[in-house]
Amino acid sequence: MSVQIGWSVRAAVIGAMAILAIIADTGYARAGELTAQISDDDGHPVADAVVAMTPVDPALLAAAPKSLWAPLQMGEVDQRDETFFPYVEIVARGGQVVFRNSDEPQHHVYSFSPVKAFEFVLRPGTTSTPVVFDKAGVAAIGCNIHDQMIAYIYVTETPWIAVTDRKGQAHIADLPPGVFTAQVWHPAQRPGKGGPGQAVTISDAPATLAVTVALLPMRRRDREHGLY
Numbered sequence: 750m751s752v753q754i755g756w757s758v759r760a761a762v763i764g765a766m767a768i769l770a771i772i773a774d775t776g777y778a779r780a781g782e783l784t785a786q787i788s789d790d791d792g793h794p795v796a797d798a799v800v801a802m803t804p805v806d807p808a809l810l811a812a813a814p815k816s817l818w819a820p821l822q823m824g825e826v827d828q829r830d831e832t833f834f835p836y837v838e839i840v841a842r843g844g845q846v847v848f849r850n851s852d853e854p855q856h857h858v859y860s861f862s863p864v865k866a867f868e869f870v871l872r873p874g875t876t877s878t879p880v881v882f883d884k885a886g887v888a889a890i891g892c893n894i895h896d897q898m899i900a901y902i903y904v905t906e907t908p909w910i911a912v913t914d915r916k917g918q919a920h921i922a923d924l925p926p927g928v929f930t931a932q933v934w935h936p937a938q939r940p941g942k943g944g945p946g947q948a949v950t951i952s953d954a955p956a957t958l959a960v961t962v963a964l965l966p967m968r969r970r971d972r973e974h975g976l977y
Contacts, residue, residue: 780922780923780924780925780953781924781925781926781952781953781954781955781956782920782921782922782923782924782955782956783802783920783921783924783931783951783955783956783957783958784919784920784955784956784957785800785911785913785918785919785920785931785933785958785959785960786917786918786957786958786959786960787800787913787917787918787919787933787935787960787961787962788917788959788960788961788962789961789962789963789964790961790963790964794913794915794916794917794918795913795917795935795962795964796913796914796916796917797835797836797837797912797913797936798912798913798917798919798933798934798935798962799837799839799903799910799911799912799913799932799933799934799935800913800919800921800931800933800958800960801905801907801909801910801931801932801933801934802907802909802910802921802924802929802930802931802949802951803906803907803909803929803930803932803946804907804909804925804927804928804929804930805927805928805929805930806927806928809925809927810906810907812925813907813908813909817908817909817923818841818908821839821840821841821844821905821908821910822840822841822843822844822845823840823844823845823846823847823879824838824839824840824844824845824846824847824902825838825846825847825848825849826838826846826847826848826849826890826900826902827848827849827850827851828848828849828850828851828852828856828858828871828892828898829851830852831852831854831892831895831897831898832898833890833898833899833900835900835912836899836900836901836936837900837901837903837912837936838900838901838902838903839902839903839905839910839911839912840882840903840904840905841904841905841906841908842882842884842885842904842905842906843881843882843883844881844904845879845881845882846879846880846882846902847876847878847879847880848869848871848876848877848880849871849875849876849877850871850872850873850874850875850876851874852873854873854894854895855871855872855873855894856870856892856894856895856898857869857870857871857892857893857894858870858871858877858890858891858892859890859891859892859893860888860889860890860891860902861889862886862887862888862889863884863886864882864884864885864886864887864888864902865880865882865883865884865888865902865904867880868893882902882904885905885906887901887902887903887904887934888901888902888904889901890902899936903934909921909923909924909929924951924956925951926951926952926953927950927951928948928949928950928951929948929949929950929951930946930947930948930949931946931947931948931949931958931960932946933962935962935964937964937965938962938963938964938965939963939964939965
């Protein structure tokens with residue numbers, strides 16, 4: 750009986766150690782989450798808005814686990830029906846993006862943005878070599894053949910980031926407790942209307958954020974494409 754109890758205790762200890770290892774991998778025992786609602790001046794939900802949460806304490810950013818950065822290391826932008834998908838792609842600074850042509854016509858992809866300048870021709874069914882984005886900021890992507898095609902690469906220096914859906918909502922999880930600055934960006938945002946950001950305190954309880962953005966008039970495209 751004593752041997753059985755001993756093994757039970759040992760199993761319990763091993764299980765506890767495994768749980769602690771999982772907690773260590775996530776970087777913190779208490780993780781918070783944020784739900785953001787982004788709307789325009791008329792109260793309509795804004796899709797394709799980037800919500801970025803940057804901790805005020807730089808130590809929190811330095812301690813962000815690799816598991817949060819991993820999904821931001823490699824992005825992909827496809828081309829279908831003479832449209833870029835997604836309209837807004839997020840990649841970490843130093844991360845890579847590949848461009849795929851799933852269309853029938855040929856595309857000439859380019860960027861003249863200071864964040865990253867490049868251009869190449871993509872024949873139908875081909876994929877580009879990875880493009881490295883080593884500067885933070887936003888790169889506008891176009892096609893020299895089809896002027897209506899446009900997309901944006903948002904290069905981030907924080908892993909706590911998301912893009913709003915058609916309801917204007919974005920969900921960010923695994924936030925450590927602390928004070929964050931919430932920044933919102935949208936391709937059609939009026940110049941100078943971005944603001945300094947909004948302070949948000951994160952605890953182990955769910956947090957919410959509501960932001961109204963001033964947008965320039967823009968051509969509304971097919972909502973099936975996920976564009977605002």
